[in-house]
Amino acid sequence: SQIRSRVTVCKRLKLKCDRRTPCGSCTKRDTVARCIYSPAAAEKVDLHSLNNRLSQVESQLAQFS
Secondary structure (H helix, E strand, O other), X not given: OOOOXXXXXXXXXXXXXXXXXXXXXXXXXXXXXXXXXXXXXXXXXXXXXXXXXXXXXXXXXXXXX
16 A cells, blocks of 8 residues: 555654655655655554445445345
8 A cells, every 4th residue: 555654754853744755744854765654654554544445335335225
């Protein structure tokens, strides 16, 4: 998945991350080389995404009942 959570510069400076590669904050601050994402943080975001998808499927199934 492309969705990831920022780890290095943005997290240390408590900046918002737009989850692009590299993110907008790192691009503005010229710290693109240090715009690195954590696999654990990405997994956490992926679980959120899966939960949203599950909710959508449950809603669709409820329409058939």
